Amino acid sequence: MRHRTGRPLAAAGFATLVLMAAPVAQAASPTSEGRAEWRGWLSDSAGGLRDGAERAIILGGALLYQNRHTVAGLTLGCLAGGAVGATGAVAAGAATGGAALPATGPAAALGCALGAAAGGAMGRPLDRPME
Known part of the structure; x- marks a missing residue:
């Protein structure tokens, strides 16, 4: 009987890296005066990072539940x-x-x-x- 613990864990780690390496939208957006305002990493303008983090959390939770x-x-x-x-x-x-x-x-x-x-x-x- 052969156990394949390493494959799902390696796949989850790779998927997490791919999701986190996705291009992030600009975190700064112009205001009415033409200046850029910092809104934080998880603001609406940085939706790519938020989506990647949510996918990584869901994938990690599913992997943890299976094992x-x-x-x-x-x-x-x-x-x-x-x-x-x-x-x-x-x-x-x-x-x-x-x-x-x-x-x-x-x-x-x-x-x-x-x-x-x-x-x-x-x-x-x-x-x-x-x-």
Whole structure:
């Protein structure tokens, strides 16, 4: 069974970049005195940026909804694994009189990575029940 997590995420990232790189209308518009007035990036005269941002938000929300169990598994796995790694390193530090305490950060990072991998693997089949 082959998982294709990278393809939808890469496609969403590419689509977001394309939408955000769309040409932006001029943000300044002439006033009655002939001067340009600044109205902000998301004003009516900068409609291209607003439309691109709205499309990116909708696309990101749809992608997150389709992969919600995987994202939740990654997040919860990272939190649990990091806590276990840090707790183990602190316990080793207490047992060695503080000599193992510098290993707390790397142990928490490794626990986070391993927990995220396990949580993502558990959440992925829930997102793709027909595969």
